[in-house]
Amino acid sequence: MLTGTRLAVWGDPIAHSRSPRLHAAAYRVLGLDWEYGRRRVSEDRFDAELAGLDATWRGLSLTMPLKHAAARAATVLDRHAQVTGAVNTLLLGAEPHGFNTDVGGLVRALREQGVDEAPAARILGAGATATSALVALADLGARRVEVVARRPDAVAALTALGEALGVLVTASGFHEASSDRVAVTIATLPGGTDLGAQADRLAAAGGVLVDVVYGNWPTPLAAAWERAGGVAFSGYGMLLHQALLQVRVFACGDPGTAxxxxxxxxxxxxxxLVGD
Structure with missing residues (x-):
């Protein structure tokens, strides 16, 4: 006999994930006796693991490296999942629905810090998270985004996405980044990345910094912003708000429904999130 409602976060690695504590806190307040766990799942095992779920499973949160595999598994994609090609939330059923709440989570985190619009912005790094960052900036009205990467040629996919979003994306290396002032800088670099003197130059005209890593704080980038008298905040806000949007999906079926x-x-x- 099938009983209960089950959810989980999948990824590889997964032991570090704070999603179980975030979701458990939400469901307690909502009065929902739902089980939310975690499972280490590699990309090559994703399809088999998904096929093995029974009807007690309501949904999944997905972290790296499973976001593209989850997008392929979804029958229906929301707009953010469509434009990024990445799904971090699967609402299961006969027709699995895929969502990317990273984008909305970043927008909400920025607005919480007083950034309601960002006509010009900068992204540091050109990996998978940079895609969600670019879409979030477009949602905040960005018209010009400079992507600073170790290999500027790696920005080609972001340039094409920018064209589709109506955003002019330019590429530069760290030693040739523009000195033009921007409203916000989103750093998507690996945790602990130290850019040395380049960080101070970026901080001088970088607006508010969102460093999407969390844990050891301040990061070298955040320290550079503080030296410049700027404002820097970690990825905790994005983590919190993308999880809230996931709870909306699992409880209401729609990230837009409060x-x-x-x-x-x-x-x-x-x-x-902070352990209290």
């Missing part, structure tokens, strides 16, 4: 008692839900998730 939860009952949502302020209380968000407060409980915020406390769980």
């Amino acid at each position: 939860l009952p008692e949502e302020p209380a839900v968000l407060a409980a998730m915020r406390r769980a």
